[in-house]
Amino acid sequence: MPRKPKILVTSAGGKTGLPTALALLEQGYPVRAFLRRRDARAERLKEAGAEIFIGDQFSMRDMRRAMEGATRAYHCAPTAPNGLHFGAVFAAAAHEARLEHVVSLSQWLSQPEHPSQFTREVWLNDALLEMMGEMSVTTVNVGWFADNYFMVLEPAAQLGLLPMPLGNGDEKKNAPPSNEDIGAVAAGALMDPGAHGGKVYRPTGPALVSPNEIAETLGRVLGRKVRYQDISETMFLKALRAVPPPNYSDTMLTQLRLYVEEYRRGAFAVNAPTDVVQAVTGRPAESFETIARREVARRPEAVRTVGNRVRALANFAKIALARTPDVAAIERREVHVLIEDAQYCGENPEWRESHGPGGPKLLTAAA
Numbered sequence: 001m002p003r004k005p006k007i008l009v010t011s012a013g014g015k016t017g018l019p020t021a022l023a024l025l026e027q028g029y030p031v032r033a034f035l036r037r038r039d040a041r042a043e044r045l046k047e048a049g050a051e052i053f054i055g056d057q058f059s060m061r062d063m064r065r066a067m068e069g070a071t072r073a074y075h076c077a078p079t080a081p082n083g084l085h086f087g088a089v090f091a092a093a094a095h096e097a098r099l100e101h102v103v104s105l106s107q108w109l110s111q112p113e114h115p116s117q118f119t120r121e122v123w124l125n126d127a128l129l130e131m132m133g134e135m136s137v138t139t140v141n142v143g144w145f146a147d148n149y150f151m152v153l154e155p156a157a158q159l160g161l162l163p164m165p166l167g168n169g170d171e172k173k174n175a176p177p178s179n180e181d182i183g184a185v186a187a188g189a190l191m192d193p194g195a196h197g198g199k200v201y202r203p204t205g206p207a208l209v210s211p212n213e214i215a216e217t218l219g220r221v222l223g224r225k226v227r228y229q230d231i232s233e234t235m236f237l238k239a240l241r242a243v244p245p246p247n248y249s250d251t252m253l254t255q256l257r258l259y260v261e262e263y264r265r266g267a268f269a270v271n272a273p274t275d276v277v278q279a280v281t282g283r284p285a286e287s288f289e290t291i292a293r294r295e296v297a298r299r300p301e302a303v304r305t306v307g308n309r310v311r312a313l314a315n316f317a318k319i320a321l322a323r324t325p326d327v328a329a330i331e332r333r334e335v336h337v338l339i340e341d342a343q344y345c346g347e348n349p350e351w352r353e354s355h356g357p358g359g360p361k362l363l364t365a366a367a
């Protein structure tokens with residue numbers, strides 16, 4: 001039998017890279033896992049059979065070495081400043097290595113006029129990869145991950161509160177996908193370029209759910225009543241700043257506030273849910289309850305103890321006392337690329353068309 005092609009998985013310690021690599025290994029593919037440090041995640045991947053590569057995704061030298069002998073790759077730019085640099089290094093190295101197929105993690109919101117610099121960079125990365133006609137590309141446009149709700153697992157578990165700035169608790173909906181399903185879709189596309197090359201996929205969870213339903217489900221899983229509390233953007237920014245983990249950087253704050261604005265505007269509900277997970281993997285997408293049960297079981301802050309409750313109350317006090325981050329000052333200091341007349345997705349005709357009933361198309365097909 002011919003040997004299976006070697007697949008490079010970038011951001012292999014991340015939310016989607018880890019399940020992508022594990023799903024490929026399970027199917028017997030040789031995987032090179034690109035991480036930036038040797039830690040428990042690297043150990044887990046090694047035990048599952050991956051070849052571990054430690055390096056910096058900004059470094060052309062490292063990316064060239066990481067691609068030696070690989071013919072396919074999962075491209076996942078970390079959620080970090082200079083996303084365009086990640087994309088350009090990956091594209092240049094992929095061109096040199098003559099990769100045959102790439103699966104690229106993009107965004108549901110991806111469009112070139114977006115107020116978010118990260119999102120415009122993601123769109124430019126999509127365009128760059130598509131322009132490289134020598135390899136096939138599958139673009140995976142994911143919306144608001146289920147994982148994001150677990151930012152507030154501690155107050156949900158300890159205080160019965162789900163404080164997020166998502167707007168009206170009955171109206172603002174999302175069909176949240178699990179990290180595992182995103183990884184399974186990426187792995188499915190990597191294993192079969194013939195079927196999935198040239199496609200744009202938008203994997204979602206199985207149903208649209210409101211913030212009140214998210215709170216109710218979490219409550220059921222945690223065995224207590226949990227109430228969704230719509231909070232202001234200011235409070236959200238203070239919380240991101242004040243409470244670790246993961247201690248969001250200044251740059252992330254400036255972008256996350258734009259993503260919650262898209263949530264409130266209903267962008268993640270447009271033409272959702274999709275049947276992508278079922279179509280690519282052959283099994284249904286995981287429900288939010290399934291995802292929440294797995295997450296609650298593995299997170300220490302979900303266990304109700306006196307110590308955890310005291311910590312949750314102390315974190316609330318920290319948030320109240322924290323200074324409000326000055327977004328405009330951060331943008332000036334970090335020299336963000338701001339564009340005039342930026343458009344949220346609902347205001348952008350190109351995005352509306354690509355998210356219409358005809359489904360997503362390659363950017364070059366729309367041109």
Ligand SMILES: NC(=O)c1ccc[n+]([C@@H]2O[C@H](COP(=O)([O-])OP(=O)(O)OC[C@H]3O[C@@H](n4cnc5c(N)ncnc54)[C@H](OP(=O)(O)O)[C@@H]3O)[C@@H](O)[C@H]2O)c1
Pocket residue numbers: 011012013014015016017034035036037055056057058076077078079080105106107108122142143144145148
């Ligand atoms: N979260 C969402 O709701 C959402 C929605 C739509 C799209 N996305 C897209 O998802 C992508 C991120 O995917 P993800 O959540 O799977 O990734 P992630 O969890 O942010 O993982 C990124 C990984 O890359 C590593 N890393 C960071 N800088 C590096 C560098 N210079 N060199 C090598 N490794 C580096 C990080 O290492 P450490 O862990 O060691 O720091 C981390 O393990 C972004 O491009 C974003 O646009 C996210």
